[in-house]
Amino acid sequence: MLDETLKTQLKGYLENLREPIELVATLNDVKASGDLETLLGDIAQLSDKVSWRRAEGAEADDRVPSFTILRGGAETGLRFAGIPLGHEFTSLVLALLHSGGHPPKVAPEVLEQVKGLSGEFHFETYFSLSCQNCPDVVQALNVMAVFNPGVSHVAIDGGLFPDEVETRKVMAVPSVYLNGAPFAQGRMELEQILAKIDTGAADRAAEAIDAKEPFDMLIVGGGPAGAAAAVYAARKGIRTGVASERFGGQVLDTMAIENFISVPHTEGPALAAALESHVRDY
Ligand SMILES: Cc1cc2nc3c(=O)[nH]c(=O)nc-3n(C[C@H](O)[C@H](O)[C@H](O)COP(=O)(O)OP(=O)(O)OC[C@H]3O[C@@H](n4cnc5c(N)ncnc54)[C@H](O)[C@@H]3O)c2cc1C
Incomplete structure (x- = not known):
């Protein structure tokens, strides 16, 4: 499933695993199950901290093929239904690393909010x-699942589960359901998901801001202009705050940038x- 270049890259990433993880797959005899079996076998060969096996008895999931990740024999709460390659390959790599104890690139206060x-x-x-x-959505929800035992997340490749897509009338991806009800559609950051459910x-955010010393300058918006203004002001010793839902502004909605x-x-x-x-x- 993985070509030699991807295997080499993944082997390097998996060196960041701190604890062993186990991939437990629910498979049948359709081609997609065979593909998933090959993928999991490939991954397990790249690190002695990763193993895989078939689900047994009650471990088997209704969605086939799918797999979950166990750490220390316990479920991490995240599952992939389908084969996370293409744009989801990064989500797979991060799910493996975070399940195996590698810290996510998430601001400490946001991670505390997830845990709380x-x-x-x-x-x-x-x-x-x-x-x-x-x-972005899959990775944010996976982080929540790994770091809060009350959160679970299944990332479902709609192409492999057309009946569900039809029944739930999923018109666009990503489409997120929470406890069985429609929750959101489209790109979302972890902070935005948290703001919706917490x-x-x-x-609490207002209290935390109240508790801070007053700012000399408050910049509204965290796009490139806001970030540049913040760096300039802070470099001059001005006590600077940035009020922003997310960092990056429109840049976050952009892929290739070739005129910087x-x-x-x-x-x-x-x-x-x-x-x-x-x-x-700063
Ligand atoms: C799809 C796409 C592709 C692009 N590709 C390129 C490219 O290749 N090269 C290039 O040079 N440019 C490109 N651009 C344009 C570039 O992204 C923008 O010019 C740049 O982001 C503008 O920066 P900014 O900080 O002024 O504003 P923005 O990036 O718009 O950031 C402003 C931020 O402030 C927030 N905000 C606004 N009001 C408030 C408020 N009241 N309270 C709190 N927050 C607020 C907004 O939500 C936003 O996050 C692209 C834009 C898009 C959408």
Whole structure:
């Protein structure tokens, strides 16, 4: 399933695993199951911290083919229904790493918010392998599942489960369901998902901001202009705050960027992450 280049890359990533993980697959005799079996076998060969096996008895899932990830023999709460290649390959790699103890690139306060969520949240996301907006949603919900035992997430390749797509009238991807009811469609960041389900979050955020020393300058919006203004002001010793739902602005909705002089090629999410990291340095 994986060519030699991907295997080499994945082998390198899997060296970041801190704890062993086990991939448990529900398979049958259709071709997609055979493909998933080959993929899981390929992955398990790349690291002695990864193993795979078939689900037994009650472990078997209704969605076939699918697999879940166990750490220390316990479910992490995330499952892929289908074969996460194409645009979802990164989601697969991150799911393996985060399940195996590698820390996610998420702001510490956001991770605390994920861990502090109370309640039972079962998310289901329909994606397609060619969807560019799907990985952010799948990855955000996977992080929530790994870090909060009350959250579970199934990422479903709609192409392999057409009956569900038909029954639920899924018109676009990503389409997210929460506890069986429609929750959201389209690209969403982890912070936006949290804001939708964590009803006390706004009050807690307001309290946290109230507790800070006053800012000399408050910048509204975290796009490139806001990030540049923040860096300039902070470098001059001005106490600067940024009020922003997400960092990156329109850049987050962009893929290839080829006119950022001195950088021949970059992509929106990478540039947005670099903007955020530069601002956070101050
Ligand atoms: C699909 C696409 C492709 C693009 N490709 C390129 C390209 O290849 N090269 C290029 O040079 N440019 C490109 N652009 C344009 C580029 O992204 C924008 O010019 C740039 O992002 C503008 O930066 P900005 O900081 O001024 O505004 P924005 O990026 O729009 O950021 C403003 C931010 O402020 C937030 N905001 C607004 N009001 C408030 C409020 N009241 N409170 C809190 N937050 C608020 C917004 O939500 C947003 O996040 C592209 C844009 C799009 C959409």
